[in-house]
Amino acid sequence: MSDRRLQVFHAVAKHGSFTRAAEHLHMTQPAVTFQIKQLEDHLNVRLLERGHGKISLTTTGELVLAYAEKILDLSEELDSRVAELAGELAGKLDIGSIPAIAGYWLPPILERFKRKYPRVLPRVVMGNSRHIEEGVAAREIDIGFIEAATDNPAVEPRVATQEELVVICSPDHPLARHKQLTAQDLAAHPFIDRDPGSGLRQAAHDFFKAAGIAEDKITLCAELGSLTAVKHFVAAGMGFAITSKRTSRLDVQEGRVTAIPLEPRTFTTLQMILPRDKFRSRLITTFADFVCDEIARIAREEEGAQ
Template sequence: MALNFHQLHIFYTVADKGSFSMAAQALHMTQPAVTMQVQSLEDYFGTKLFQRSTKKIELTEAGRTLLPFARRSIDLIKETDGAMAKFTHMLEGRLQLGASLTIGEYILPRLLGPFRKEYPSISVSLKVMNTTQIMEEIFNHQLTFGLVEAPVHHPDVRTEIVLNDELKLIVPSDHPLADRDVVTIDDVLAHPFILREQGSGTRQVMEQELQRTGIGSDRLNIVMELGSTGAIKSAVEAGLGITLLSPTAVRHETALGIFKVKTIEGLTFTRHFYSIYLQAALLPISAVTFLTFLRERDLNAWL
């Protein structure tokens, strides 16, 4: 029997989780299948890798010796996939991912077109939902990975920055601030403001930057809180207030002269978009290829 990478991956996951049942759940396998693969690896080396008891499992000395080699093999496979993804233009398969609202509605549609031109044999299935729903589907193995607007802090989840964005002041073209060369925060505080709901990534970025400069968000004249970017755009267009949004989200309205995009002097509302997926997962090559595409292309040409 030859040494099998799949068995090394299973061994590492069992050691990492400290449980055959938890490893089976993370790997989307049955517990007997996990146990069988670990036993096959033990047969190959001719030694026990785990000490099993009714309450817990522990690595043997042989298991502790093997562990860093298993980790390195997993990292090497992932690096290999990433390095080769740029050459695999004849890939066939299905790219399944979830994206939070701003990314799914305004960012990804502009990127998936160029991606599909480069990789025409990869079909794309995109679900637009909130971060909590994306996490649930990843843990239930209904999604391979997701793109979200805030980092996810969970021991089983790997988070990586894949895109950068900046919020700007959005005002109607006939607004008093529309033709100002310089807009200050005091100018903004004098006008009705429309925001995303509490807890949204967009609002968190705004509140953090205001706090940094010593301005509480309670100083804003908030007249409306809405649950989607589309609703906010409609309210701003109707003259109900001004807002902070990504220029990407109002590209169409800006081109038509409906909105103007302004910078608030002394303030920078930067944010990151993140990919998230299970630490134990080996992403399919279609997902690796898409993440490599996001990392290595000049995305501004399309956004």
């Protein structure tokens, strides 16, 4: 129910072109031009500079764009909340997740949720635990999934499960013949670490620290922000990595890597976090409850299969 002129202006500003905005909005170019002129006449300012085949925002245009984005977001949220009151669960659900959860927990959960609520549009963005937590605290993300416990007062933890950590290495790596591995066993071998801000990085460093091994005594090989990249480096024989047992399961089954338990057994916490908000939408609350139920169901099924 937002102002059509703002929608058109937002599209032109984002696409940098009347033509591309028209294609995106399924309008004719003259209709787009008309809506922009109407908005400029209404505000009595010039919003766009046109010249040499390029479009740029004026200083006033940048200000209007910032407010247009807020107004459009609020309009969309209003539509969703009114639909909720009418008994229909619909709207966008912005989810932030670390790659390990996005790749291995979320797909079956979102598939089941979409079957139950087909008018909900999940939008998943990925990052490390720190970035996701900051996004949730700033209310840029509706729900976050991180690989670390949090004490941030701006977020509310709702559910946690644990993942066992294992060492992964190539099948012909010297570590592959071990039945279990201590921190002392690992320290002299090249280590492929995760990026700063990663909950898994913190868990691995805590494992070494608990064994009395300082960071400067670890033979660091590389720091990577991508779980996929870590697996490729490991499979190529460049070093070992520490990751969750779940995320390495398929690679082990297909023979690309070998997984060895840590000694002592070590776990990382997977946690769902929400912004602290007493006016939380029914969509967010329903999804959060659904995730809790699904994680418990998946855990029961895996225990029964063992």
